[in-house]
Amino acid sequence: MELKGKVHRFGSDVNTDYIISGKYKFKTLDMNELAKHVMEDLDSDFYSKIEQGDFIVADSNFGCGSSREQAPLAIKYAGIGAVIATSFARIFYRNAINIGLPVIECDTSGIEAGDQLEVDLKKGVIRNLTKDQVIRVKPLPDVMIKILNDGGLVGHFRKYGTFNVE
Amino acid sequence: MGTGKTIVEKIIGAHAGKEVEAGDIVIAELDFMMGQDGTSPLAINALKEMEVEKLYDPWKVAMVIDHSAPSPLEGVSALHDMMRKFAKEQGVKLYDIGCGVCHQLMPEQGHVVPGNLVVGADSHTCTYGAINAFATGVGSTDLAAAMASGKLWFKVPETIKFVLKGKLPIGVFSKDVILFLIGQVTADGATYKAVEFTGPVIDDLSVEARFTISNMAIEMGGKAGLMEADEKTIRWVKEHSNKPFTPVKADPDAVYEKVLEYDLSDLVPQVAKPHTVDNVAPIDEVMGTPIQQAVLGTCTNGRLEDLRIAAAILKGKKVNPDVRFIVAPASKEIYLKAMNEGTIQTLVEAGAAVVTPGCGPCVGTHNGVPSDGENVISTANRNFKGRMGNGKAFIYLGSPATVAASAIEGKIADPRNYLTEGDSQWS
Ligand code: SF4
Numbered sequence: 348m349e350l351k352g353k354v355h356r357f358g359s360d361v362n363t364d365y366i367i368s369g370k371y372k373f374k375t376l377d378m379n380e381l382a383k384h385v386m387e388d389l390d391s392d393f394y395s396k397i398e399q400g401d402f403i404v405a406d407s408n409f410g411c412g413s414s415r416e417q418a419p420l421a422i423k424y425a426g427i428g429a430v431i432a433t434s435f436a437r438i439f440y441r442n443a444i445n446i447g448l449p450v451i452e453c454d455t456s457g458i459e460a461g462d463q464l465e466v467d468l469k470k471g472v473i474r475n476l477t478k479d480q481v482i483r484v485k486p487l488p489d490v491m492i493k494i495l496n497d498g499g500l501v502g503h504f505r506k507y508g509t510f511n512v513e
Numbered sequence: 514m515g516t517g518k519t520i521v522e523k524i525i526g527a528h529a530g531k532e533v534e535a536g537d538i539v540i541a542e543l544d545f546m547m548g549q550d551g552t553s554p555l556a557i558n559a560l561k562e563m564e565v566e567k568l569y570d571p572w573k574v575a576m577v578i579d580h581s582a583p584s585p586l587e588g589v590s591a592l593h594d595m596m597r598k599f600a601k602e603q604g605v606k607l608y609d610i611g612c613g614v615c616h617q618l619m620p621e622q623g624h625v626v627p628g629n630l631v632v633g634a635d636s637h638t639c640t641y642g643a644i645n646a647f648a649t650g651v652g653s654t655d656l657a658a659a660m661a662s663g664k665l666w667f668k669v670p671e672t673i674k675f676v677l678k679g680k681l682p683i684g685v686f687s688k689d690v691i692l693f694l695i696g697q698v699t700a701d702g703a704t705y706k707a708v709e710f711t712g713p714v715i716d717d718l719s720v721e722a723r724f725t726i727s728n729m730a731i732e733m734g735g736k737a738g739l740m741e742a743d744e745k746t747i748r749w750v751k752e753h754s755n756k757p758f759t760p761v762k763a764d765p766d767a768v769y770e771k772v773l774e775y776d777l778s779d780l781v782p783q784v785a786k787p788h789t790v791d792n793v794a795p796i797d798e799v800m801g802t803p804i805q806q807a808v809l810g811t812c813t814n815g816r817l818e819d820l821r822i823a824a825a826i827l828k829g830k831k832v833n834p835d836v837r838f839i840v841a842p843a844s845k846e847i848y849l850k851a852m853n854e855g856t857i858q859t860l861v862e863a864g865a866a867v868v869t870p871g872c873g874p875c876v877g878t879h880n881g882v883p884s885d886g887e888n889v890i891s892t893a894n895r896n897f898k899g900r901m902g903n904g905k906a907f908i909y910l911g912s913p914a915t916v917a918a919s920a921i922e923g924k925i926a927d928p929r930n931y932l933t934e935g936d937s938q939w940s
Contacts, residue, residue, distance in 0.1 A: 360700050360789060364897040368904070369876040373551055373581045374588040376558065388904040408701035411734065412897060413876075414636040416555055416652035437705055437736055438636055442652035490538055490666055500654045504563040509662045510540050 349467055350428040350449070352400040356460035357389065361405050362412035363439065365389050372417040381417055382424035400428040402466070404458045407432070410439025419443040419450075429466060431455060431473065444491045447499035452485040517764025519672040520739045521707045524647040524761055528630040535671040535768070543573065544629040544646075546659045549615045550578045551876075552634035554592045555653035557599045560661060569663035571604040577618060579871040582610035585879040613844025613870040616640040616728065616812035621844055623754030627742040628761045632659055636731050637812050637894065643720065643727035644750055645742040645760050647707075650731065670707040670736045671770035672763075673698075677714035679778030684929035686822070687722035688814060688892065688912035690714065691729040692783040694775070696793025704734030706770060709763065714777050715740060720749040721818045728813045729894050732790040782928055784890075785910040788898040799909065799925045805887040806837045807920035809865075810873045814892035814913050815843030820851045823917035824859040826931045832864030833923030839881045840865045841873025864920075877902025890919045 371384050386393040403409075403422065409432035410418060419442050422430060429449040433456075443450040449468055458464070462477040473482040487495070490512040497503040503511070518526070518534070526533040528541035548556050553576050560568075568574060576596055584590040593610075600607035608618055616637050619625045627645035632638065634656040641648035651665070659665045675694060695702075708730045715723065723740055730738025742750075742760035750758065782796040809815070809823050820842065832838040840860055842848040848870050851857045861867060868874075874881030875893045882902035883889050889901060889908045896908035911919070914928035921931075 362897050364895070364900050368899045368902075369551070369580075369878060370882075370899075370902045373592070373878045374586060376554055376592070388899040408704060408734065411700060411704075412636065412895065413551075414634055414638075414650040414652050415551060416654060434701065434704060436701070436734060438650050438652060441655060445652060445654040488538060488668065500658050501559055501562045504565070504658055504661060510658070510664060510666060512666060513540060 349465070350400060351465050352398065352402050352428050354402050354404045354458055354460055354462045354464060355393070355396065356458070357403060357405040359406040360408045360411055361389070363410060363415050363418040364412055366410065366418040367415065367421040372415055378420050378424040381421045385421045385425045394425055397426050399426040401426065402464055403427050403430045404455050405430070405432040406455060407434045409435050411436035414438045414442070416442045416446060419446050419448045423448045431458070444494055445500040447495065449495070453482050457482070517766035517768065519707070519767045519769065520645070520709060520741070520761050520763050521647055521672055521737065522669060524628060524630055525667055525669050527628070533669050535669050537669045538666060539669065540664050540666050541630055542664055543632060543659055545573050545619070545624050545631045546656060547615055547619055547633035547635070547638065548576050548653070548656050549580055549635050550582065550593060550596060551580045552653045552656065553596050556634060556656040556660065557595060559654045559657035563657060563661060565661040568603050568605070568660045573663065574660055575606040575608065575619070575624060576600055577608040577612065577615035578610050579608070579614050580876055581878040582869060582871045610871065611845055611869050613847070614812040614815065614872055617815065617843035617847070620644055621753055621846060623756060626750050626754050626756045626758035627746065628759050632656065632665055637728050639730045639735060639738045640724055640728040640812060642730065642738040643723040643740050644746050645740060647737050647739065649736050670705060672707045672709050673703050674709045674711065674769045674772045676772060676774045677710065677712035677777055678774065679714060679776040680717065681714060681777055681780060684914060684932045685780050685782055686912040686914060687718050687725040689780060689783045690777060691726045692785055692793050692910065693780060695729065695733050695791050696783065698733050700732065700789060700791040701734045703730070706735060707737040707739060708733065708735040709739045711741065716743065719818060720745055721816045724816065725813055732894055782912060782915050784915065784925065785896055787896055787907040787909065790894070790896060790910065796915065796927050800927055802909070802925040803888060804836060804890050804919055804924060806839065806881060806883055806889040807916050808839050808874055808881065808889060808891035808893065809913055809916050810841030810843060811875045811893040812843060813894040815841055815847065817847045817850055819892065819913040820847070820856050820860065822913045824856045826914060826917040826928065827863035827921065828859050830863055830921050832920045835923050836920050837881065838865045838920045839874055840867045841880070842870045845870050874901055876900065890916050890925060892916050
C-alpha cells in the first residue's frame with residue numbers, strides 16, 4: 348500500500364477524548380458526522396484543514412485513554428491516510444488495525460508540520476520528500492498484517508468465520 | 514534469568530492451552546466479555562457485518578447501559594434501544610439504566626472470578642485485576658470477534674511489578690497511592706505492559722480499595738493491573754459469585770520487565786492537576802484552588818467505602834454554597850446499602866445531589882457538565898481537557914476524602930484536617 352500526503356503535527360499523549368470527545372460519540376453512529384469534530388479540543392478547525400490522504404504525525408503514546416473505536420474511525424472518515432507516531436497506546440493501535448486504519452510506529456522527531464511524505468507500508472519505509480529523508484518503520488506483527496490485508500477484523504471474520512491467524 | 518511465570522503468563526497460557534511467555538502471540542479462550550452503551554452499538558453493527566447470527570455463548574456476555582443513563586438525547590435513546598433488542602434476541606444479560614457502572618457490576622454480580630481471562634469494550638476493564646483476573650480493554654470490533662468466536666488474540670505482555678511497602682498514614686487512601694505511582698512512571702510508563710501490585714500496602718487494603726488501584730493501571734498505559742488473591746479476595750469473591758475458581762500466583766522466580774519499590778509510610782494526599790492524569794502534585798501545592806463542582810463516584814471511587822469516607826467528613830457540615838456536589842453511587846446495590854445505613858442521608862443533608870447509579874458526569878454526556886473556566890474536583894480517573902463535556906473547564910482528581918473536604922471549603926482542601934485515628938479503617 349502506497350500513501351502520499353502532507354503532515355499535520357501533534358505532540359505526545361494525544362488522548363481519545365481529544366481525538367473525538369465523549370460528548371459526540373454517544374450521540375450517533377454516523378462516522379461522517381463524528382469526523383467533523385476530530386481533534387477539535389486541540390485545534391478547533393482541524394477537520395477543514397485535512398485533504399484526503401494526509402497524515403497525522405505525533406510523538407509518543409498516541410491514542411491513550413478510552414477504548415472508543417470511534418477515535419480511529421473518526422480519523423479514518425476525516426480522510427487521514429495513516430497515523431504515524433513514535434508509540435501508540437495499545438487499545439488504539441489494535442482498534443486502528445481492526446477497522447483498517449494504517450498505524451505506523453517510527454522515530455517521528457524529524458518530521459514537521461506541512462512536510463510531504465510518501466509511505467510504503469509493504470517495504471516499511473517513509474520518505475520525507477520535503478526533507479529528503481528516509482525513515483525506517485517498525486514492522487507490524489504477522490497477525491496484524493493478516494487482519495489489515497483482509498480489510499480489518501470484520502473482513503477477516505467474513506472470510507473465515509473465526510480467527511485464522513496462526 | 515529465572516524461568517518462572519508471571520500471573521499474566523499463567524492466566525493467558527491456561528486459556529491458550531499451552532505454555533506461553535511474554536512476547537508470544539496467542540489465541541485464547543475467554544471466560545467473560547462486556548460492552549457498555551458507548552461501545553456495544555458499534556460491536557452489534559460489526560457482528561452484522563461479519564454475518565454472525567448467533568453468539569458463541571451468550572452466557573459469557575453482559576451489556577451495560579451506564580455511560581449515558583438515563584438517556585439525555587434521542588440519538589442516545591436509539592442506541593440504547595438497539596442494545597436492548599440485541600440482548601433480548603441473543604439471550605445476553607443486559608444491565609439497564611440504574612443498575613450501575615459496568616466495572617462495578619462485573620465483579621459485584623459475580624461474572625468475574627480469580628484466574629479468569631476477561632475482555633471488556635471499555636478501557637477501565639483492567640479494574641478486575643484487583644481480584645486476580647487478567648482483564649483488559651478492547652474496542653468494539655474486537656468485542657464483536659470475541660462474542661462471535663469466544664476467543665481473542667493476545668500478545669502476552671511483560672510485567673512491571675510494584676512493591677508497595679510501609680503503612681499508609683491517616684487520610685491517605687488507595688486513590689492517593691495510584692495517583693502517586695502514575696505521577697512517578699507517567700502516562701505511558703507501562704504502555705504494552707501488564708502491571709502487578711504487591712506488598713504490605715496492598716495487603717492492608719480492603720478489596721474495594723484495591724479496585725481503585727487496578728482501575729487506574731490504564732492511566733499509566735497498562736494492559737492489566739493485577740494483584741494476587743489473598744484471604745480477603747477469596748472471601749469477597751465467594752460473597753459475590755457461585756463460579757468455581759483457582760487463584761493464580763506468580764512464581765518466585767518469575768521474570769519481570771522491571772521491579773519498582775516504594776515506601777509509602779510518608780505519602781500525603783495526591784491530586785492530579787489539569788489536563789493529564791500524570792500531572793500529579795502533593796496536596797500542599799494545590800490547596801486553596803477554588804472549585805465550583807465536586808464529584809464523588811465513578812468506577813474508580815463510587816463504592817460503599819468511598820461514600821462512607823465522604824459521609825464521615827461531611828456529617829453535620831454543609832457543602833460550600835458556591836459548590837455543586839454530585840454523588841453517583843457505582844451500583845444499585847451500593848446505593849441501597851448506603852441508603853439503609855444512612856450514608857446517603859448524611860450526604861444529601863450536607864448538600865449532595867445524588868444522580869442515577871452509573872457513570873454520572875464522568876465522561877461529559879450528562880449529569881453535570883461544567884461551565885467555561887470552572888474548576889472541578891472529582892474522584893474519577895481522567896482529567897483530560899473536555900473529558901466532562903467542556904474543553905474550557907479544569908478537572909482535578911483526588912480521593913473521596915479530598916473531594917469531600919474540598920466540597921466543604923469551596924477550594925481544594927487537605928482531608929487530613931477532617932479525619933482522626935478512628936477513621937483509619939478506611940485507608
Ligand atoms: S465511570 Fe467514567 S471511567 Fe468509569 S466506565 Fe464510566 S465513563 Fe468510564
